[in-house]
Amino acid sequence: MPEAPILGPINAVADLSAASDFEKKHTPHLEIAVVDGVTTVSVTVGWGVPHPNLPDHFIGWIELFAGEASIARFDLSPVVTAPSVSVVVDLDPGTVVRGVAHCNLHGLWAAELTL
Numbered sequence: 087m088p089e090a091p092i093l094g095p096i097n098a099v100a101d102l103s104a105a106s107d108f109e110k111k112h113t114p115h116l117e118i119a120v121v122d123g124v125t126t127v128s129v130t131v132g133w134g135v136p137h138p139n140l141p142d143h144f145i146g147w148i149e150l151f152a153g154e155a156s157i158a159r160f161d162l163s164p165v166v167t168a169p170s171v172s173v174v175v176d177l178d179p180g181t182v183v184r185g186v187a188h189c190n191l192h193g194l195w196a197a198e199l200t201l
């Protein structure tokens with residue numbers, strides 16, 4: 087049975103260095119920091135090429151997955167918040183972490199990395 091995302095197709099960019107500005111400003115950028123044994127995952131949309139943050143064009147939410155499980159979700163308001171979030175996690179090394187962001191005009195965008 088083919089998988090069908092609930093909110094439509096999810097856009098993913100294989101090579102960000104070769105991506106268009108449109109792709110760059112929508113693709114989540116994931117970073118992992120480990121300080122004193124505490125692991126923090128940060129997700130920023132608009133890394134390098136800022137995404138609009140206007141009442142009629144904005145990133146409405148960012149969700150973080152560990153494997154197939156949703157582990158955090160941030161609902162964002164335009165203008166007064168920026169599409170950049172962080173969360174402390176307790177996950178095993180080798181876990182695939184995926185960030186998914188939703189632009190109200192341009193749909194779902196995802197990126198992932200391995201802890």
Ligand SMILES: [Fe+2]
Pocket residue numbers: 112137143144189190191192
């Ligand atoms: Fe957009």
